[in-house]
Structures are given as structure tokens and as C-alpha cells.
Amino acid sequence: MSAHVDHIREIERVRAGGPSDRDPTVVQSWLRCLHAHRLDPAQACEAYIVPEARLREHRQQSEDLIAIARSGLEQLYRHIAGQHYVLLLADRQGVAVDFLGDPLFNNQLRKSGLYLGAEWSEARAGTCAVGACLEAGEALTIHQSDHFDNTHTPLSCTAAPIYRADGELAAVLDISLLSSPIQKTSQKLALHLVTATARRIELANLMARNRHEWVLRFAQSPEFLDVDPEAAVSIDGSGRILGLTHGGARILADAAGGDWRRADLLIGQPLVHFFDLAVDDLPGLTRRRPTRDRVVRARDGHILFAHAIEPQNRPAGSPVSRRRDLPEPLRALGGGDPRMVALQARAAKLAPKPVPILIQGETGTGKEFLARALHEGSSLNGAYVAVNCAAIPESLIEGELFGHVPGAFTGAAAKGRKGLIEAADGGTLFLDEIGDMPLALQARLLRVLAEREVTPVGASRPRPVAVRVLSASHRDLGRLVAEGRFRQDLYYRLNAATLTLPPLRERQDFDWVLDRLIERHGGGRLAIADAARRALRAHDWPGNIRELDNAVALAAALCEGGVIETADLPDHVQPAGEADDARRAALAAVLRDCGGNISEAARRLGLDRTTVHRQMKRLGL
Incomplete structure (x- = not known):
């Protein structure tokens, strides 16, 4: 209690203009909490988790960022594994839209706000790493009693900003501990790691959005230029700045004597405004030359090493209209229905990325076909392994998924057995009807996804695995979470992105789907009468494409003369007279x-x- 009182008194001294040994960023945040946000240091404020619907909105708005950042987060989490750190990716409003932490401590993490959906804006939570970082725009550590609210003083949190290519602050990457050593200096390594990861995420984002433009990357040392650059800018064909990373903004601002916070004054300026360099000089800075020879001089006299990446050929046409440019497996999913065209374009963007995808849709809409198309559209060399969680008996599913060592249980194979997760190593694991997975196995699957390792039944040591996880369900997983029948942490681990297949009765390309099925079952030698086509069109298709496929298969078997008539159709789809x-x-x-x-x-x-x-x-x- 005395520590609580001392903390309140210190904040009141700061309010009155008294001295403080705190970092300036902490003092400034305290003053904002007092004057701008009207917070009371004596009033405890518990951690706040936004409602499910709001979290879903925040994640959808941040979907592209989550997809790009996920690889960086997982790599950082592996570096700090076993040290009880938690990673949060918070959006511009301070809401945690992605989360990596040890599932064993979920209850503690949720109570402390180190959890998916927690809101860490300064106005909501007082001085905290995410909120202060959003306000200051720079990396910082808020350690224990640096926090404004006494509820959060056990925590030690370090955050770094992630900027968009237009210079706007897009998100914050936070690394936190429930408890830590007293000294704030103990978090210097955490500050370095989170800053480096944020820099790499910005660079990946800039590269992804500027494939068809010049990108110029910078480093202080030639040894790290090609492997871990410190900053980057993108440049259009006329030699003007198109986009930049946070480090790139600082380099340009220093070179021209400007303000890195005013990226709008940097973007659009010619390259020669900042460097003794024109667009025609960029080919001389590619990897065709040794790194030590790729030197540029900034207008302020600063010397940097630079790596120019040439633009890729720009494809013609818009993403939605260019169906022919889609990978063949994705193109084969639809025949021009607007919802399917949008889904195909979105799937094409997601296919080569490591982000986990949840496929939703009614039974029979083609979720497994979409999953296989996503795998075939990726660059993964491993196998595609599909698991129907509803088809495997509960007593067998653990052994099927995780495998077992010799003699693990009565009836186990004498030589042991590799599980389906391990069989998908280096490839794609598709978990169909994931909503039917038993809760106990959901916890084990969560650990596989978090730790990237699998422990077979009866084994004492885990085995490393690298799998891209796709999952599907015809059930509303969000509702199952609310009913306590599906783990929330696993739900958000699986659906960094969601693809929803429309039901057949709502698709405008019904005739295209029908013709593809007739061609498949008839080998190109089968036709359909107009009356039979109208009857099929009029049916409601509760079983979707799978039901239509069965109907065409039956009609192909019954028809005579190579033409499907209404009499050849299943009874339940024939006209009702x-x-x-x-x-x-x-x-x-x-x-x-x-x-x-x-x-x-x-x-x-x-x-x-x-x-x-x-x-x-x-x-x-």
C-alpha cells in the first residue's frame, strides 16, 4: 500500500512541476494522462479487452499488416522462447490485433491485458508502452512504476512503432513481461530486438507494395547491406520518392535538413534533393557490384552504402479483371461471379504468404478445393496434408495428428508412427471442420503453432516442424468461442485472414459450375437439355456444389443418347408440377x-x- 501511495505522490509532484528522475518520455506521458486524458492516478483501471465484434473489426482493418508482420513476430518469439515474454501487435488505436505468448499463462496474461484484444491506448490505460509509443512515435520502455496506473506497475513493457510506406504510424510492436528485474536497464536487449523487428516489418511492407518500382536500401556498413539493411526508400521511374521506412524518413530528413515526422514533405521530392544521385545511377548500385563499391553521399555529407533493387515487370490490367493472371488452381474455382472474383484475387495475394487462413462456408461450397488451391499457389515444397477433424474418432485423433513412439499405448504400431502434423513439415496442414476438434486437443495444437514443434504421444522430446496451417469450418467459430466450445486463443491464431465461400444458390456463375461438372462426368461427350438446366437452376441447393456434383453424376449415369433430361435428375430436384x-x-x-x-x-x-x-x-x- 505504501508503494501505491508513493507512486501517486510522485505523479502529483510531476503535476506541480517538481523534479523527477524518470525518462522524459515517461514524464511527458504522465502529464498527458493528467491534463489531456483527465486520468486520476488514485483510480485503478483494470486491463480492458474489447468485445468480440470490435476485435474482429480491428483485425479485419489490420489484415494486410498482420499477414506481413506475422513472420517477423514468430521469428522474434523464437529468439525469446523460454523467457516468459509476450508479444503484442497493436493497431493505431492501441488494440492488440495479434498476440504470441505461452498458452500455459493465458489466464494471467488476459487479466494483465497482455492478450489479444487488449486496448493499450494512453487515454484508456494511462502511461504504457503501446500508448506512449503511439504518442511519441519512437521506441521506448515503460518499466514497472513508470506506468501511470498502479494496476500495471508489475509489468515491464517495451514497444517500437511500425510506420507505413507513406510515413504514417500504422501499428506498435510490444514485448512485455508479467514480472522482471527491478533495473530498467534489464530491458535494453528487449528494446533492441523489438526495434529491429519493427524495422524488418516496415522493410517487408515497403518491398511488398513496391515490387514494380525501384527500391533503395541503406546501411552504415557494407557487411550488412544485403542481409539486414537499416532503411529503405522506393523511387518511381522519374526519380521521385514514392515511399519510405521510418529509418528512410530519418535519412532523407537529415540529408535535406527537414523533419522526419513530416513524411508528406519528403515523399514526391526528387532523389537528387537528398543524394548526389539520380535515377539513372541506380543500376550501378545493384548486386552486380561489390557492396563496398556501392557508396552514396547524402546532401549533408553523410556517407552510406546502398543497394538498389530493380523493379519487376508490371502486369497489365487490374487485379479483379485479370482472371487469366491468377494461378490456375485459383482460376478454376469460379466463372466470373463477382464474389468469387474478389475471393480469388484475395486468395492469390494470400497464397504465397505464411499467414494462417480460416476458410468459412456452408457444407459443400468447396472449402477443401480452395485450401488445395492455396497450397498449390504457394512456394512451399512440402506436402499438402488434409485432416477432417469430424471424420476421425475422438479416441484416435490425437495419435493421428501427433503420431506416437513405439509402445506408446496398447495397439500402437511397433515401429511408432509419424503424425499428420509432422507429415506436413515444410508444406501445408489443412484442418477441415476444425470446429469439431476436442478442446483438449485444441490446447495441444495451440502449442504446436506457438512453439513450432510437435511431441508425439509417448515421446519425451519435441520435434521441430514448420507448417503453414489452413483450417475450415461450416460452423460459426466465433459463436463456438462465445459458448466456450472453442478456444479463443486458437481461434485467433488460425484466422489471421478469413476467406468466405458463397453458397451455390447465391452465385451468378451457376451455369459455369454446372457446365464444368457435366464436362468432368461426361468427358466432353455429355450435353444437357434446356428443361433440365432450368430445373437445376431453380433448386435451392442446400448441399451446394457437392449436392450438384452428385446430381450430375447420377444424371450422367442414367441419361441416354448423351443428353441429360429432367427425368434423369434426382427426384428432389425435378419440377414439382x-x-x-x-x-x-x-x-x-x-x-x-x-x-x-x-x-x-x-x-x-x-x-x-x-x-x-x-x-x-x-x-x-
Whole structure:
């Protein structure tokens, strides 16, 4: 209690203008908390986790950043494994949109706010590493009693900003401990690691967004120029600055005597404004020359080593319209339906990235086909291993996934068995119907994803694995999380990105899908009568593409003369005759009375517009 009182008194002294031994960034943050945010140091503020819906919005808005940052976060987490650090990636509002920590301490981490969805804005939590970093725009450590709120004083948190290519602060990378040594200097290594990781994430983002432009990377030493550059800028064909990393902004500002915080005054300026260098000189700074010879002089006299990366050939056309430029496996998923075109373009961007993807969609929409297409569109050399979590008995799924050593249990193979996770090493593990995985196994899977290692049943030592995880479910996993039937931490580990397949009844390329299936089952020698096509079009397809595939297979087997007629179709998709005629007449009458106004017809019938549209389609209106 006395420590709490002393902490409050120190903050009050700072309010009154008294001296303090704290870092200036801490003092400035305390003053903002007091004057701008009107926070009371005597009023405890527990850690705040945003509601599920808000977290989903924050993650969707940060999806591209999460995808790019994930590799850097995992690499950093491996460096600090076993030291009880937690990694948070927070967005511009201070909400943690990604998280890496030991699942064994989830309850403690959540209570302390070192968890997915925690809001660490300064206005919400007082002085903290994420909030202070967002305000200051620079890397810093908020150690124990540096925190404004006494609730957070056990924590030691270090954060570094991540800037977009336009110079705007996009996110904060935070590395924290629930408890740490008293000395603040103990976190110097953490400060170095988090700053280096943020720099690499910025560089990866700049490279990803400027493939078709010149990129100039800088280092103080030639030995690190090609392997770990300190800064980078992108340059257009006319020699003007297009984008930059945080380090790049500092170099340009120093060279021209400007302010690195005003990136808008740096972007658009010609390269010669900052360096004794023009765009025509860039080819001489590529890897064709030794690193020691790639020297540039800034306008302030500063000497740097530089590496110029040539632009890739720019493809013609927009991403959505260029279906022919999609990888073949992804192109084969749709025939021009707008929702499928958007999904295909999005999947093409995600396929080569290591980000885990959750595929959602009703049963039979083609989730496994999409998963395989994502694998084939990646650069992974390992196998594609699919696991149907709903099809394997609960008593066997642990051994199937993790494998076992010889004699691990009664009936175990004498030589042991490699599990499916290990079989996917270097490739893709597709977990179909992940919502049906038992809770106990969810915890084990979470550890595999966090630690990148798997321990077979009966083994004493783990084995390293590197797998790209895709998962799918026809169930609403968010609802399962709310009901306590699916682990929240695993849910967010699996869906850094989400792809949702539309149901067949809502797709505008139904005829394209039908024709592909007829071609597959008929080998190019099968046709379909117009009446049979209309009957298939009118069906609601609750089983989606899988149900349509079965219907075409049956019709192909029954038809004569190479033409599918309505009589060849399954009974449940054949026209209903007089009953349908009566429904058609009734609906037509309501539509006529409403002057064709669908909304008014829906109100009179007590239905929604979508249902009315569906009935009109089925009845040929």
C-alpha cells in the first residue's frame, strides 16, 4: 500500500512541476494522462479487452499488416522462447490485433491485458508502452512504476512503432513481461530486438507494395547491406520518392535538413534533393557490384552504402479483371461471379504468404478445393496434408495428428508412427471442420503453432516442424468461442485472414459450375437439355456444389443418347408440377398487385426480399 501511495505522490509532484528522475518520455506521458486524458492516478483501471465484434473489426482493418508482420513476430518469439515474454501487435488505436505468448499463462496474461484484444491506448490505460509509443512515435520502455496506473506497475513493457510506406504510424510492436528485474536497464536487449523487428516489418511492407518500382536500401556498413539493411526508400521511374521506412524518413530528413515526422514533405521530392544521385545511377548500385563499391553521399555529407533493387515487370490490367493472371488452381474455382472474383484475387495475394487462413462456408461450397488451391499457389515444397477433424474418432485423433513412439499405448504400431502434423513439415496442414476438434486437443495444437514443434504421444522430446496451417469450418467459430466450445486463443491464431465461400444458390456463375461438372462426368461427350438446366437452376441447393456434383453424376449415369433430361435428375430436384404452378400463380398475383415492387411484395407475404427473389428464380418469374 505504501508503494501505491508513493507512486501517486510522485505523479502529483510531476503535476506541480517538481523534479523527477524518470525518462522524459515517461514524464511527458504522465502529464498527458493528467491534463489531456483527465486520468486520476488514485483510480485503478483494470486491463480492458474489447468485445468480440470490435476485435474482429480491428483485425479485419489490420489484415494486410498482420499477414506481413506475422513472420517477423514468430521469428522474434523464437529468439525469446523460454523467457516468459509476450508479444503484442497493436493497431493505431492501441488494440492488440495479434498476440504470441505461452498458452500455459493465458489466464494471467488476459487479466494483465497482455492478450489479444487488449486496448493499450494512453487515454484508456494511462502511461504504457503501446500508448506512449503511439504518442511519441519512437521506441521506448515503460518499466514497472513508470506506468501511470498502479494496476500495471508489475509489468515491464517495451514497444517500437511500425510506420507505413507513406510515413504514417500504422501499428506498435510490444514485448512485455508479467514480472522482471527491478533495473530498467534489464530491458535494453528487449528494446533492441523489438526495434529491429519493427524495422524488418516496415522493410517487408515497403518491398511488398513496391515490387514494380525501384527500391533503395541503406546501411552504415557494407557487411550488412544485403542481409539486414537499416532503411529503405522506393523511387518511381522519374526519380521521385514514392515511399519510405521510418529509418528512410530519418535519412532523407537529415540529408535535406527537414523533419522526419513530416513524411508528406519528403515523399514526391526528387532523389537528387537528398543524394548526389539520380535515377539513372541506380543500376550501378545493384548486386552486380561489390557492396563496398556501392557508396552514396547524402546532401549533408553523410556517407552510406546502398543497394538498389530493380523493379519487376508490371502486369497489365487490374487485379479483379485479370482472371487469366491468377494461378490456375485459383482460376478454376469460379466463372466470373463477382464474389468469387474478389475471393480469388484475395486468395492469390494470400497464397504465397505464411499467414494462417480460416476458410468459412456452408457444407459443400468447396472449402477443401480452395485450401488445395492455396497450397498449390504457394512456394512451399512440402506436402499438402488434409485432416477432417469430424471424420476421425475422438479416441484416435490425437495419435493421428501427433503420431506416437513405439509402445506408446496398447495397439500402437511397433515401429511408432509419424503424425499428420509432422507429415506436413515444410508444406501445408489443412484442418477441415476444425470446429469439431476436442478442446483438449485444441490446447495441444495451440502449442504446436506457438512453439513450432510437435511431441508425439509417448515421446519425451519435441520435434521441430514448420507448417503453414489452413483450417475450415461450416460452423460459426466465433459463436463456438462465445459458448466456450472453442478456444479463443486458437481461434485467433488460425484466422489471421478469413476467406468466405458463397453458397451455390447465391452465385451468378451457376451455369459455369454446372457446365464444368457435366464436362468432368461426361468427358466432353455429355450435353444437357434446356428443361433440365432450368430445373437445376431453380433448386435451392442446400448441399451446394457437392449436392450438384452428385446430381450430375447420377444424371450422367442414367441419361441416354448423351443428353441429360429432367427425368434423369434426382427426384428432389425435378419440377414439382401442379404444386409449383399454384405457387407461381400466387406469387405472380402478389407481384402484379404490388406493381412489381419486391419490397412491398415481401412485406405482404411476411418474407424478406432475399426469399422472394429466391422463389421468383425457382418458379421462373
